[in-house]
Amino acid sequence: MQPTAPVPTAAVAAPRTVRKRVLIVNVFFDEYRRTTGSPYRVPQTMAPCFLAGAFSARACDLRIYNEQYSGVLRDAHLLAWPDMLVLTGLTSAYDRMLHLTAYARSLNPRVVVVAGGPGVRAMPGRSRRFFDYVCRGDIEELQSVAREAFGAAYIADEVFPRYDLLEGRRILGYVESSRNCNFSCSFCSLTAEGRGYTKYDLGYIERQILATGKKQIIFIDNNFYGNDRRFFLARLDLLRTLTRERRIEGWSALVTGDFFGRTENLELAREAGCKALFSGIESFDTEILLSYNKRHNTLVPQVEMIRNCLEAGILFTYGVMLDPATRRLADLRREIAFIVGTPGITMPAYFTLVIPLLGTPHFRDCLSKRLLLPNVRLRDLDGVTVTMHPRDPLDDVVRFARHLTSLRGYRRRVMRQVIGSLVHYRGKLTPLQLYSVALSGALICMETFATSPSSIWSRRPRQTFLAGTEVLDPQYTPMIRVAAAFEGHFRPTMVTDDSGALADDLAEDLSV
Numbered sequence: 001m002q003p004t005a006p007v008p009t010a011a012v013a014a015p016r017t018v019r020k021r022v023l024i025v026n027v028f029f030d031e032y033r034r035t036t037g038s039p040y041r042v043p044q045t046m047a048p049c050f051l052a053g054a055f056s057a058r059a060c061d062l063r064i065y066n067e068q069y070s071g072v073l074r075d076a077h078l079l080a081w082p083d084m085l086v087l088t089g090l091t092s093a094y095d096r097m098l099h100l101t102a103y104a105r106s107l108n109p110r111v112v113v114v115a116g117g118p119g120v121r122a123m124p125g126r127s128r129r130f131f132d133y134v135c136r137g138d139i140e141e142l143q144s145v146a147r148e149a150f151g152a153a154y155i156a157d158e159v160f161p162r163y164d165l166l167e168g169r170r171i172l173g174y175v176e177s178s179r180n181c182n183f184s185c186s187f188c189s190l191t192a193e194g195r196g197y198t199k200y201d202l203g204y205i206e207r208q209i210l211a212t213g214k215k216q217i218i219f220i221d222n223n224f225y226g227n228d229r230r231f232f233l234a235r236l237d238l239l240r241t242l243t244r245e246r247r248i249e250g251w252s253a254l255v256t257g258d259f260f261g262r263t264e265n266l267e268l269a270r271e272a273g274c275k276a277l278f279s280g281i282e283s284f285d286t287e288i289l290l291s292y293n294k295r296h297n298t299l300v301p302q303v304e305m306i307r308n309c310l311e312a313g314i315l316f317t318y319g320v321m322l323d324p325a326t327r328r329l330a331d332l333r334r335e336i337a338f339i340v341g342t343p344g345i346t347m348p349a350y351f352t353l354v355i356p357l358l359g360t361p362h363f364r365d366c367l368s369k370r371l372l373l374p375n376v377r378l379r380d381l382d383g384v385t386v387t388m389h390p391r392d393p394l395d396d397v398v399r400f401a402r403h404l405t406s407l408r409g410y411r412r413r414v415m416r417q418v419i420g421s422l423v424h425y426r427g428k429l430t431p432l433q434l435y436s437v438a439l440s441g442a443l444i445c446m447e448t449f450a451t452s453p454s455s456i457w458s459r460r461p462r463q464t465f466l467a468g469t470e471v472l473d474p475q476y477t478p479m480i481r482v483a484a485a486f487e488g489h490f491r492p493t494m495v496t497d498d499s500g501a502l503a504d505d506l507a508e509d510l511s512v
């Protein structure tokens with residue numbers, strides 16, 4: 001009997017997977033209209049790097065771009081390149097997603113555009129008019145999108161951040177050990193989204209840390225402390241071990257105010273290699289914190305919280321929010337004077353106006369009380385632009401906002417306080433931590449110099465700091481010819497109409 005002739009291999013092999021090109025962009029608008037990027041800003045978003053982990057490296061060519069780090073994406077060849085464009089970014093940068101969509105579709109009509117992020121989650125109805133896929137969930141949803149658009153062969157077996165794709169030379173490794181938050185502050189976009197606090201597996205966290213290849217780790221969790229003590233202690237055990245084995249040199253994280261309510265936590269964190277903590281102080285006024293539903297920040301007085309942290313050998317950084325719609329300017333100035341005049345505390349990393357972020361309880365409250373100014377644009381929700389009717393005359397408040405981010409009028413006191421802290425904590429903080437104390441003073445007084453030194457001499461338009469009149473970024477002018485159908489992509493998304501009511505465009509998603 002003749003042996004059966006072997007079947008040619010090609011006849012039974014699975015059809016070759018055609019590689020797909022995927023470009024993932026973090027869109028960004030700079031509050032000072034800089035276009036060159038801020039590579040020294042800490043922390044940096046890791047969204048593109050984490051989203052890239054959803055795709056199969058075997059079947060996809062992946063490129064990522066972060067406008068916050070690298071500056072405005074102007075490369076038309078890159079925008080013409082992908083089969084799929086994935087967009088993410090802050091709410092105020094939502095319009096930038098529309099710009100890039102217009103470019104990508106003009107250059108390659110077959111491109112699939114996927115969008116996510118807080119703005120998209122707050123406006124799914126409006127977003128469906130512009131993007132092929134509107135993601136309201138997490139990275140795993142991107143896998144569902146890739147499966148539907150390309151097929152199962154194009155998704156990764158395991159979602160894992162693609163640190164190898166990060167641009168530039170970085171000294172910090174960014175890791176995530178949990179998602180979302182167990183609190184519900186009234187102004188926070190996480191509250192609007194209502195997604196529960198979730199934890200990652202400890203082994204997965206360790207692999208992330210080691211995969212960064214960096215000795216200084218920053219946890220980008222919204223709330224590293226969380227509501228699971230056993231999980232918190234387990235992560236400290238892991239970090240203590242990695243520090244002792246010299247696989248990392250230190251780490252920092254964002255914790256909520258309740259972390260400081262247990263005095264042993266600072267010592268446990270320091271022993272485990274913690275070098276810095278960030279906490280959203282928001283205000284030194286208890287009444288204000290309660291009005292934000294931020295009761296967990298009232299467990300320990302703020303000044304005590306900061307000093308305890310620094311005395312324990314851990315750098316403390318924080319942000320402060322000011323709201324001229326509910327507080328008098330004199331009151332806000334008193335709070336700033338208190339901060340720059342209190343010895344033994346660090347300067348905030350930033351001062352911001354309260355932002356009525358879409359879909360939050362605070363936004364709905366502002367809307368129902370008609371507090372929003374007329375003709376507010378989504379782009380105006382950046383924390384430096386006045387967007388609400390203030391209690392004091394508008395001109396005075398706009399002048400206050402103009403000088404707030406650089407603390408004009410307080411700089412001498414800021415420098416005096418920074419020098420005082422450097423002297424006081426000399427033996428308790430490391431040289432790197434002391435350098436950071438000095439840097440936070442420089443950041444607050446000379447924001448441009450500290451985060452984007454390459455752009456200090458670049459010409460930028462004079463800003464008005466008032467919603468509706470603020471100068472738009474140059475990105476609103478198309479950089480290449482786009483089809484007439486995309487002209488609307490370059491018009492700013494309106495939040496309110498000329499009476500201050502919710503703009504028709506957003507009614508479907510955000511009517512109260």
Ligand code: SF4
Pocket residue numbers: 180181182183184185188189190191222223256280
């Ligand atoms: S504690 Fe922070 S992350 Fe959590 S809801 Fe409040 S502002 Fe958002």
